[in-house]
Amino acid sequence: MAVTASAPVTEVEVHDVRFPTSRRREGSDAMNRDPDYSAAYVVLHTADGGRGHGLCFTIGRGNDLAAAAIRALAPSVTGRPAPATAAGLAALHRDLTHDSQLRWLGPEKGVTHMAAGALVNAAWDLAATRAGLPLWAFLAAMPPEELVSLVDFRHLTDALTPDEALAILRAAAPGREERAARLRAEGYPAYATSPGWLGHDDATLVRLAERAVADGFGQIKLKVGADLGDDLRRLRLVREAVGPEVRIAVDANQRWDVADAVRWTTALAPYRPYWIEEPTSPDDILGHAAVRAGQPVKVATGEHAANRVVFKQLLQARAVDFVQIDAARVAGVNENLAILLLAAKYGVPVCPHAGGVGLCELVQHLAMFDYVAVSGSREGRAIEYVDHLHEHFTDPAVVEGGRYRAPSAPGFSARMKPASVAAYRFPDGPVWRAGGEETAEAGGQETAEAGREGAAE
Amino acid sequence: MAVTASAPVTEVEVHDVRFPTSRRREGSDAMNRDPDYSAAYVVLHTADGGRGHGLCFTIGRGNDLAAAAIRALAPSVTGRPAPATAAGLAALHRDLTHDSQLRWLGPEKGVTHMAAGALVNAAWDLAATRAGLPLWAFLAAMPPEELVSLVDFRHLTDALTPDEALAILRAAAPGREERAARLRAEGYPAYATSPGWLGHDDATLVRLAERAVADGFGQIKLKVGADLGDDLRRLRLVREAVGPEVRIAVDANQRWDVADAVRWTTALAPYRPYWIEEPTSPDDILGHAAVRAGQPVKVATGEHAANRVVFKQLLQARAVDFVQIDAARVAGVNENLAILLLAAKYGVPVCPHAGGVGLCELVQHLAMFDYVAVSGSREGRAIEYVDHLHEHFTDPAVVEGGRYRAPSAPGFSARMKPASVAAYRFPDGPVWRAGGEETAEAGGQETAEAGREGAAE
Numbered sequence: 001m002a003v004t005a006s007a008p009v010t011e012v013e014v015h016d017v018r019f020p021t022s023r024r025r026e027g028s029d030a031m032n033r034d035p036d037y038s039a040a041y042v043v044l045h046t047a048d049g050g051r052g053h054g055l056c057f058t059i060g061r062g063n064d065l066a067a068a069a070i071r072a073l074a075p076s077v078t079g080r081p082a083p084a085t086a087a088g089l090a091a092l093h094r095d096l097t098h099d100s101q102l103r104w105l106g107p108e109k110g111v112t113h114m115a116a117g118a119l120v121n122a123a124w125d126l127a128a129t130r131a132g133l134p135l136w137a138f139l140a141a142m143p144p145e146e147l148v149s150l151v152d153f154r155h156l157t158d159a160l161t162p163d164e165a166l167a168i169l170r171a172a173a174p175g176r177e178e179r180a181a182r183l184r185a186e187g188y189p190a191y192a193t194s195p196g197w198l199g200h201d202d203a204t205l206v207r208l209a210e211r212a213v214a215d216g217f218g219q220i221k222l223k224v225g226a227d228l229g230d231d232l233r234r235l236r237l238v239r240e241a242v243g244p245e246v247r248i249a250v251d252a253n254q255r256w257d258v259a260d261a262v263r264w265t266t267a268l269a270p271y272r273p274y275w276i277e278e279p280t281s282p283d284d285i286l287g288h289a290a291v292r293a294g295q296p297v298k299v300a301t302g303e304h305a306a307n308r309v310v311f312k313q314l315l316q317a318r319a320v321d322f323v324q325i326d327a328a329r330v331a332g333v334n335e336n337l338a339i340l341l342l343a344a345k346y347g348v349p350v351c352p353h354a355g356g357v358g359l360c361e362l363v364q365h366l367a368m369f370d371y372v373a374v375s376g377s378r379e380g381r382a383i384e385y386v387d388h389l390h391e392h393f394t395d396p397a398v399v400e401g402g403r404y405r406a407p408s409a410p411g412f413s414a415r416m417k418p419a420s421v422a423a424y425r426f427p428d429g430p431v432w433r434a435g436g437e438e439t440a441e442a443g444g445q446e447t448a449e450a451g452r453e454g455a456a457e
Numbered sequence: 458m459a460v461t462a463s464a465p466v467t468e469v470e471v472h473d474v475r476f477p478t479s480r481r482r483e484g485s486d487a488m489n490r491d492p493d494y495s496a497a498y499v500v501l502h503t504a505d506g507g508r509g510h511g512l513c514f515t516i517g518r519g520n521d522l523a524a525a526a527i528r529a530l531a532p533s534v535t536g537r538p539a540p541a542t543a544a545g546l547a548a549l550h551r552d553l554t555h556d557s558q559l560r561w562l563g564p565e566k567g568v569t570h571m572a573a574g575a576l577v578n579a580a581w582d583l584a585a586t587r588a589g590l591p592l593w594a595f596l597a598a599m600p601p602e603e604l605v606s607l608v609d610f611r612h613l614t615d616a617l618t619p620d621e622a623l624a625i626l627r628a629a630a631p632g633r634e635e636r637a638a639r640l641r642a643e644g645y646p647a648y649a650t651s652p653g654w655l656g657h658d659d660a661t662l663v664r665l666a667e668r669a670v671a672d673g674f675g676q677i678k679l680k681v682g683a684d685l686g687d688d689l690r691r692l693r694l695v696r697e698a699v700g701p702e703v704r705i706a707v708d709a710n711q712r713w714d715v716a717d718a719v720r721w722t723t724a725l726a727p728y729r730p731y732w733i734e735e736p737t738s739p740d741d742i743l744g745h746a747a748v749r750a751g752q753p754v755k756v757a758t759g760e761h762a763a764n765r766v767v768f769k770q771l772l773q774a775r776a777v778d779f780v781q782i783d784a785a786r787v788a789g790v791n792e793n794l795a796i797l798l799l800a801a802k803y804g805v806p807v808c809p810h811a812g813g814v815g816l817c818e819l820v821q822h823l824a825m826f827d828y829v830a831v832s833g834s835r836e837g838r839a840i841e842y843v844d845h846l847h848e849h850f851t852d853p854a855v856v857e858g859g860r861y862r863a864p865s866a867p868g869f870s871a872r873m874k875p876a877s878v879a880a881y882r883f884p885d886g887p888v889w890r891a892g893g894e895e896t897a898e899a900g901g902q903e904t905a906e907a908g909r910e911g912a913a914e
Binding site for chain 1: 488489490491492493515516517518519521522523525526529557558559560561562563564565566567568569570571610611612614615655711714715716737738739740741742743744747759761763764766767769770773776
């Protein structure tokens with residue numbers, strides 16, 4: 001990558017944006033009864049008119065704290081040249097995650113770490129936009145040495161050294177162009193979570209599952225963990241509806257202790273779940289290993305794993321069959337690159353978590369980059385997809401025939417429509433000023449309206 | 458404990474209080490160069506004039522976020538009857554740690570979890586004050602069944618069941634009164650960290666180490682991890698100064714990867730360090746286990762362990778020889794009770810972390826309760842002590858002859874002097890309004906002044 005002088009970042013604009021999704025019980029599961037899908041949304045401004053966009057995803061209360069955490073970190077960004085090179089992006093990531101005082105609040109976990117991720121991702125959006133490439137292609141154009149230089153190897157080297165990372169990337173280098181071409185032609189497999197929210201009744205569940213399969217999805221997901229009898233009935237209904245070939249993943253959202261997870265998943269096993277997701281605490285490496293060893297269903301986790309050190313251990317302990325990266329929980333592209341390399345080292349496929357505000361838009365780039373330049377494979381992999389809230393983004397994720405289409409617009413697809421930001425800003429946007437009294441239908445109409453309006457910045 | 462009707466909590470008062478400790482390099486170590494020891498300080502007010510005090514400890518920047526996190530959780534406290542019973546205190550702890558939307562920011566980690574701890578601890582201060590007992594005695598007066606009811610066993614039962622916890626507490630019940638009497642007579646061993654800050658030159662280091670031993674401390678601690686040559690020289694100088702009997706713990710503050718920790722600690726081993734503290738990432742259970750297995754020095758950690766699930770695994774993996782609880786990182790008394798029970802189950806001694814603003818004041822109660830009613834032992838144990846900032850508390854920790862005196866005043870010793878809060882409030886208190894330009898000496902004088910003033914609430 002050519003080193004060019006960059007204009008400085010002049011402003012870090014932050015908005016608390018919330019969507020009243022709890023009014024329809026969208027997103028409901030065994031641990032999250034009433035999420036209002038939200039984003040602490042950040043826009044970096046540069047002196048020469050550049051813009052970089054990023055976000056923390058939250059589920060409502062606390063979104064103000066995520067916004068405050070971004071503001072607390074903003075002094076590390078403002079006034080600095082907008083990073084355009086691997087060296088600049090590595091330095092920004094390091095400075096945001098290792099502030100000598102703020103790190104006490106983590107270290108490298110919780111809302112301050114998520115905020116660092118939003119800012120890092122915004123810088124990547126800016127850099128990729130400047131380069132005229134979608135983020136996945138911007139990353140895939142970097143030589144292996146530059147990619148390795150982006151990673152913070154502190155606390156990782158017992159599992160992955162810089163030399164090992166370099167070897168992984170060099171091994172994947174020869175096929176990059178061919179895989180990028182296939183990606184542009186064929187897209188990347190998606191799986192559908194919308195059918196399986198715990199708030200759906202049986203008829204809705206079956207109808208949406210059948211529709212997802214008809215739409216081309218080879219995998220769907222059901223929420224489980226509230227009541228075993230309900231779970232058995234729902235899984236049986238869906239299995240009967242979609243037939244033996246479609247993959248059905250199940251997701252307990254951290255609901256169980258280890259013994260419960262083993263007992264419950266063993267009971268569900270006859271319906272052949274593709275994986276059990278988040279069977280227990282996201283901090284419990286040894287617990288996941290025990291669940292994996294104790295029952296026949298494969299184990300997936302990661303959307304709440306706090307950082308690369310937790311992923312490292314999940315892999316070292318052989319605790320997971322699938323690594324579920326999240327674009328907006330760890331400290332941005334740099335830390336997710338570390339996790340992709342760790343997963344490649346241990347030969348475990350990455351199936352990203354998505355579905356929240358902007359998560360599909362962001363994480364598709366990371367999975368596609370993984371295919372082109374890290375693991376070199378789409379085998380057994382799929383990116384989560386939920387069919388809502390995409391209308392608020394200027395470069396929304398597009399899923400057709402059960403596959404994500406490779407983004408072609410420059411950047412990280414993280415830009416929200418200004419009209420959406422204005423309409424859903426909490427607590428003063430029109431959707432919230434009404435006091436939460438409008439119906440779900442009215443909320444839906446406003447969503448559609450905001451989606452139509454937001455063309456100009 | 459008798460169930461009595463409680464007046465409701467009417468206000469959650471929060472202050473951002475910071476002490477300019479970085480001006481003297483107090484608190485400096487291999488990872489934290491320039492801490493300004495700080496507290497996000499909370500006072501619960503009840504309708505009948507009751508007050509409960511708690512705090513998040515931070516090291517400067519980010520203290521505003523901790524205060525904001527307390528405010529974000531305040532609606533779960535305001536309007537609710539001030540909890541006075543085990544049932545009430547258990548319910549408050551559960552509600553603060555499992556808010557269905559805020560938990561997305563953790564779960565159970567980072568600044569939101571610390572904020573929950575500040576509020577939980579404030580409720581315990583209020584309850585113990587009402588009962589007319591210091592917190593350690595208030596806890597030690599509860600029957601085993603009530604103590605067990607305080608614990609959130611979610612994600613713990615593969616290591617500790619409620620029945621096992623009950624058995625541990627019942628086994629310790631017979632000796633409670635005798636041990637409480639001994640505690641009041643003899644106090645609890647302390648160790649001194651002030652001699653060993655990385656910012657001290659060799660002469661200061663040796664002088665302070667000798668003074669600590671002369672003052673009766675049987676254990677001191679040195680910061681290590683920045684430069685191996687320096688560490689070898691400093692450890693040798695201190696070992697020669699204090700002789701072979703005094704315990705010298707060393708603390709790397711997370712600086713190393715696993716291989717570095719093994720190599721470095723092996724090099725230090727001839728000077729017989731009592732333990733190596735925080736050799737690597739606080740999230741790295743497997744890493745700590747590898748460090749413990751790979752070299753001869755005992756391993757201690759915990760001040761940055763995010764929650765009881767991390768402690769559970771450190772114990773399950775036999776990764777630590779000492780559990781270092783912190784009063785203000787996890788979710789308050791309830792979660793620390795879970796950790797004390799886990800440590801007792803695995804037979805690992807608890808040596809609390811302290812030294813920050815108010816941490817000595819708070820954590821002494823937990824170690825003393827552990828001695829009286831959980832582990833039943835002070836053997837091999839000591840509470841960290843740093844001799845600064847105590848003058849800002851109305852019931853300061855008192856260490857004499859190298860031992861903490863058992864607190865006798867009702868409550869959790871968490872109340873700061875109002876004059877100190879006013880003087881050090883950030884950014885508008887007089888110490889900070891001056892723009893950080895006064896000298897360390899001036900700061901010290903103001904500390905002393907504020908300490909003299911703060912008598913009335």
